[in-house]
Every structure is written in C-alpha cells, then in structure tokens.
Amino acid sequence: MAGQDCVQVLLLLLASTLLPHGASGQRVKVEPEVLSYPGQTVNLRCAFTDTTGIQLTMVTWIYEPKEGERMNIAVLHPVFEPNYPDSPLKGRVSFMQSPPNMDGPSIQISDVRMTDEGKYICEFASYPSGHEQGVTQLVMLTKPQNSASPLTVEAGPKPMVVARCESLNGRPAAQIRWVTTANGNATTSSKPGQDNTVSVTSEYRLAPAAADNGKDISCLVSHRTQTSPESFQMKLKVLYAPQVAIVGYDNNWYVGRTNVLLTCQASGNPVPTTVLWKSMTGEMPDTVQIKDNQLKVLKVDEAVNTTFVCEVKNRVGTGRDQVTALVRGTRLPEKGATTGSIIGAIIGVILIVAIIGTAVAMYRKHRAGKLNGDGPPKHKPPPPKKKNNTAIRPVTTNNAPAAEERLLHDQHYRTQDAEPVTDLDASNDNEVDDNGGGEGARVHYYAAAPSGWDDPGNGEAPPFYKRSGNESQEYRQATDVSRGDSFVSSGMYV
Template identity: 45%
Template sequence: MITTVRKSCYRSSQTELPVGFPAGAGAQKVRVKEELEAYPTESVELSCQFIDGGSSTKLTQVSWIWEPVDGQRDNIAVYHPVYGHSFPNPSFRDRVVFLYNNLKNPSIRINNLRMSDAGRYTCEYATYPSGNEQGTTSLIMLAKPRNSARVVTVQAGSRSLVVAQCEAADAKPAATIKWLASVGGNHSTSTTNGPDGIVTVRSEYRLVPTAADNGREVTCMVEQRTQERPWAQTLRLSVEYPPTVSIEGYDNNWYVGRSDAVLLCLANANPAPTAITWTSASGPLPDTVVVDDNKLMVRKVDDAVNTTFICEVRNKHGASRHQLTTFVIEALEDPSSAGLVAGAVIGSLLALLLVVTLVGVLLTRSRRQQRRGFPSSGDSFATGSGGSNGGDYGNKARLLFGSSGNGGKNGTSANNNGPIYTYREGCDATGTLTEKPNNFHHHPLQHPSTGNPPTAHDILLCGEMDEAERRKFELDDSMEEEEERYDRFGNVRGGGNMLPPAYHAHRSHGVEAEMDVYLDNDMESQRDGSVISRTAIYV
C-alpha cells in the first residue's frame, strides 16, 4: 500500500560548480518531495526528477542515499544506463525497486516499511561536466496506537484504588489520554519509550469505591496524530461488596386459614449471593412453610407462623441478615368481602331502625291523640231521665264529668251540680256505677255567661293548674293492657242503657256507703272540688 503524501512541495538541489567552470554555465536542479509520512508494513514512493539546464549536460548515474536519524549515510540503490540496477544495502535489497528505467526519473518504491526506515533519503545525480546534483526527502515513520481500556474489579472500602485503566501502545508520535466520568475521582498518566521512536502511554483512573459506584460509567478518550477522530471507550465500574438484605411481601393481613402468604428475601450484593438461608427466631421453621431459594411460602396460615422469620444471605465478602415479625389474626369472614358484607349489614340495620322509629312515632302519636281526645256528640254518656235515648258509651272514657246532653238530672247542664259517675273495678260480673252529688257550685274555669262547667280540654289548657294537677290528666302506660280489654266493647247501638256488662250503673240504697268505700280506695279529691279516680284513664 502506498502512503499518502503529507507534504508534497518539491525542492530542487544544485551543486556548486567546479573551479574553472564558467560562471555562466546553467545551474543543474533535482526535484524531490520535501517530506513524506508512512506507516509500518506499508509502502512509500520516493520520487526524483532531473531538470535539464542545457543540452551539454550528460547524466551518467543516479544513486539513492539513506541517512538514518541517528546513523551514517548509506547507498541503498544505484542506476546506471549501461550496468543497470544495484542495491548495495542488504536491509533494502529485497524491498526497494526503481519505478522507471530512466535516468531523468529514477523514482523508487520501498515496500514493507519498518519503523527503522525513517530518515533522510537523497537522490543524487552524477553529471558531466557539472558534477553531482541532488535532492533530499525526509521520510517520517508514523505508528498508529493500539488502544485499549478495561475496568479493575475492586472491593468497596475507604482507600483510593485504581478502578479503570486506558492504554495507547506503540504509537508514534505519543498519544494523549483523557477521562470523562460522573464519579468523583482522578487519573494519572505514564509514558514508556520504545525502539525507533515509538511511545506507549498508560492512564489509570482512581477513586474511593463504594457500593453505589458499582455499574457507574467512565469513558477513556485517546487522541493521536494518525487518528482522524478521538478513540473512545465507555467502561462500567465493578465494585464488589457484601450483601444488604430486605424482606418483602408481608401485608399485615395474615389471617387464620389464608393460603397465599409469601415472603421474598431480596439481596443487593456483588458478586451474586452464593447462599440464602431462612430460619425462625422461635426454632425450626413451621411445617406449613415451604422454602424455595429466596421465597418463603406458607401453605396455610395458622398460629405456628405467628413468629419472626430471618433471612441470611452470603457471598465471598461476607453475610448479612434481615428479620420480619408476622402476626396471625382471626378471620371471621372472607376478608375479600368483609368490607362489602359489613357495609350491607350496617345499611340494613340503619334502614330497619329508621322504619321501626317511624312506625313507633306514628303509633305513639295515634295513641296519644286517642287518649287526649274528648267524646263527640255521639259518645256522650246519657244519664238521668233521658238516659235511655242518650248516645254511645265511650270505649276509652272511664270518668264522667257531670251530666251530658239533654238527659241531665234536671234536664239541663247549666250548672256543675249534676252527679259525678264513677266506676269501680274488681266488682262482680255486673259491675257497679255509682253517683255522687256535686256539692261544688262554682268552678274557677266556669264560663261567666253560660255557666257551663269546664271540659277536660279546658282544664288541661288552664294556665293556673300546676304540674301535679296536669299529670293527673296524662295516660298511665301501665293501664294499656286494661285499656285494650275495654276496647273490645262496641259503641251504643240503640236506646236504653247499653253500657258494657261490667259497668252498668244501678241505684242502691247504700249508695253513700259504697261511695265512701270507693273514695277510700280509688278516688282523690281535687282543689277545685272535683273527685278523680286514681285508676281511671283520663282523656
């Protein structure tokens, strides 16, 4: 392979004229390339051309003379038009050839170049009558570097260590090495000179290695004259360290009967772990546990796995362990639907409670209205002479306020002196209704114009009545059972005294005596002069 010419300018050389030659004689010139660059194992062409200054000049012979960088001149090739080629130097004999068999253009080619071929090459003519003419070319031998880079495996520690190396070997001229790195470190460079001017350059990158530096990148860059662009290689650092261990997979929901509980032992180590061991703080592993390398599987969760599990990981730099305590809980229902079931139950209870509350409010309001209501015109109690045509007997009423309607004692109800009718429980099957004259001639609530006696509603609404008196008109809940027994009787359907069988009123000669007994056991006198039964239900 023929090398390219780095400098292609020509230079001519002229020898001094011998003494006695006329000064006007034309100067002779030899044209050559001033400088060439070549590489070992390649080829180079050394051109030479004689510039004829006149027809009287005769060329007799041409020679190529090599002058090493650090040696003496030596003739390596000769051409004579009669005697032909000659190669006196044995080191060039098989590697040098004349390109043209012509004295005017005695260019040569040197094959299979060596680094030692560098030096000055002179093309020299022997002429007549002008003498010798010559021209010199400098041959520069270049060497492309053999570039390489590698990482150095180190162990994490506190000392600065070489973690990467880069080399440009056997280069001419010497190469330059640079580092690009994201880790904090520094580099040092050394140079080694070889034969024939070749140079080897080495560079080392240093840092205090840590586990975090493992896998980080550094780049070596080599620049040299023979390279069109810088050579670069990226390296990943290799830092070894003992394992760091963690256990994952526990979700705080290990309930009795669960079958998919798994723990994973994760280790960060360089080199890779050589052994992973599972143990239990309480002793041997439970029978329900299965170990597969770094995985611990529980076939069925029970109280035996309510313990502390330990995972130990080992590599060539040491061992590390991690432990995890698991807690087994009781599972009353399928945990996957526990939230849904709980929500449905709570919602159903709230809905049921709301319905019960509404029903209770409606029933309570209805009963209070019935208990606090007053007899209508059809529910008045007919007594006296007109009693046979009176209205119905009230189902809930057990206290009669004077006479009612037109059937009063005197045929009128213009005063409150009419009789008070009460009933008495616990008597015989026929029952007894007694009458007591009303000796109170005026009630505080009596209407001033009409003189009508106050109704129960008026008494309840009276502001002058104290709390004790007001409570006497309230329903005693303990009487509800008895009230339901009274409700079985219907209203008065026709004339005559159609009162329930147990409460038909009848006259007796011993009325006053019965009244006294009844008052002693049941009746209570009021401040307004009225008498109210303790056992009656007030409406």
C-alpha cells in the first residue's frame, strides 16, 4: 500500500513538471513588500485563493538574494512532512501553521539578518494548471547614525569643505540635502558599511569669505526608518583678519578746538587682541591721549596736522585704516537748512493756514445762514383775495387819509408780479371784513409775498407815501398794468 502511494506521488511530480506553466500570480496571494529590522521575526504570508477544479500537489518557498543563486528554503507536500533544505536560513525558517495547510503555506523567519534581504517566492505545483507563484520582497531596515558639523576654515579664494554631514550604517541608503544662503555646492558619496549596510557622507564646499562667517547652514537627512527628515542646524565658521575703520573725523578741526575723538572700529574672527595707534609724522603730539581703541585730541593745534593710523591684530593677520587730519585756522560755518527745505516748510505752512481759513469761513457762513433764516420758506403765503370790480371806496370823512390809503392800495397791487391763480371764483365776491367795514374799520391787504412791514391802520402811512401840499386830493391812477402782467383789474372812476 505504501509502495502504491509513492508511485502516485512520483507520477504527480512528473506530471507537474511536464505541464505548461499557467498565468503567474493570478491566484497566488502574497504581500509585495515586507519591512523588518535585524533580530526580529518576520512573517511571509502566502495563499492560493481559488482551488476549484485544481489539485495542489506541492508548495515550494524559494529564496533569491540580491547577489547569488536561488535556493529552496521550505517544501510542503500533502503526504510527506515539511522539508527545509540546506540554506543560510535553515533552522530559522518554518511554516506558520502546524500542521501546514496547502491552501495557506505561510512561513516565518526568526532572528532575521541583514543578509536575509532579497526575494521570497511562494510557488505552487498544481494539476492541471501547472506552476503558479507570488513574489515578496523582504527589505531589511537599519536606522542610520546621523551627524553633522561645521569645519573651521580661513577665508581664501580656493573652495574648501566648510560643513560635513554623515549617515552611517543605514539600510537602505539615506538621502542628504543642504539648506543655506551661502554660495557653494555639495558633493555626496556612499560606501558599504557594517553587516550589509550603507554609509553616506555629504560635504558642502565654498570659497570662504569674511561675510560667510556666522551664516546659517542646515543638513537634512531622510531615511525610511524616520517619519520626517532629521535636521542639523549649524553656523559657518570662517576665520579672517581684522577689518578696520576709523570714525569720528568731521573735517572741521580748527585751531583751538578741544576734545575731538577718533575711534578705531574693528571686526575679525577670532576677536582682535591688540590695537595700535601710530602717527605718520613720527611721535604722537603731546595733546593726544590714547586709550584702547580711542584717540582723543585735547586741543587742536598745528602738531595734530598729520595722518593717524590704527593697526589691529588677531592670530590670522593684521588690519589697518588711516585718516589725515587737516587743521584749519578758523571754524567752518555750520550748515543750515537748505533752500529747498525752507521753501517746502513755507508752502506747508501756507497750505495749513489756507485749510484752516477755509474751514472757518465755511463754518461762519453756515452759522450765519442758520441765524438769518436762509433757505426756502416753510409755507406758501395765501393768495390775494378777489375784490369787486368797482373802485375801492374807503369809508371815511377825511379826504387826506382816504387818498393816502388809495395810493397805498394802488401801490400794493402795482408791485405784484404775475402769479397764476387756479380758481379766483372760489372766494366770495361779496366778502366783507369781519370788522364790519365801518368807518373805523382797518383795511387789510394781501400779496403773494410778505411786504416786510405791517398793514397801515387808520390814519397811518409810512413817510414815503405822505403826499405834499401841492398834490391834488383826488385819487391818482397809476400806470395801467396789462391783464397779462397781473390778475388785478384796472382802477375805475365813478
């Protein structure tokens, strides 16, 4: 019975090798990539998704390193026990299930090493489709040791390394980039590290100048083991000789001037250590006092009519500056304001005054308008009342007042402008004054606009209308007004 089983197995193996291969990876499910660190246990999953009408005869796990030949590391047969051929992984590789399952022959590798990185192929021998497989890439990760530092250099015309950044013993190789305002460039190189790792070194180069000292420079290291780039912030270190400048000379040193001061300003890396003042004519004048980087002239005379030199030293070199003092007989006049600034100030004052004056005038005008009642009338005065066509006969026994009243009445109507009246018949033609119109009654006059003074009473008239003794007592008719110019009819004599 056992011999028959062996024969069947051999026949199945022979058939699987002779049958053509099916479409690879269509029904074999694996993880495309698995990440792991050295010393961990990694699981490599594999499953045949659809076995309908298919008989699985054998499963083989194959390891394919990046460099070297392929090798079988695990074999599963439905009849025999699992087999682990000789390989670098023997003793560390095994099927995950016990007993193993032909539909899901996943394996695990314990204590993984950097040398275990490569391709792992899960291959099925089936009937009648033949061989089908899935490939998993095992990527070994090692977190690198990152560091960066600036290099101290002296200013000069030749390019040199001013900063270095390293990522040592990482897997896979790290990526390095620089961020700085310095005008230079970077060079990057890599080399194999320990246990199949990679070390990456990047150097930043430039021709250093004094202005580059203290500039910011950053190294950014990116790696798969890091969630974000690791940043190293630094400042460039450039050594340079002192840069010197003498300040304080105003070109107005005149005889008798006192306490004038010159200051020697210097910058350098390292910090300058010594400051030396000299005179081009030899010895320093007696009126000169020197303290550190300051030269003070107590009183200006012909002796200080010379060139002063300031020398500053550090361990890199020496820097100097000089100033020639010209002693004058008299003091230079002080500079006043320029003509342009004076004119500008005057124009500005004029504009301000004009604005203020305009504002005051507008305010006064507005206030005067309120006090005088300027503006349109709040209501329209009533139209004049229509009278009978008969001549107005004031009831009086005195001819003089009656004549004056007639003259006033006539003048009143003559001065009226033409005004349209929509309905003159609306008023009562025989309207009689409420006072009875008797002898002592006061006659009221109506006009389209206020006359500016009250209606005259009995025996009253403004001086302008008083008649002279030469005038006739009869009523004098004024010049006729055409009907087109007035709605008041011409006077009638009875």
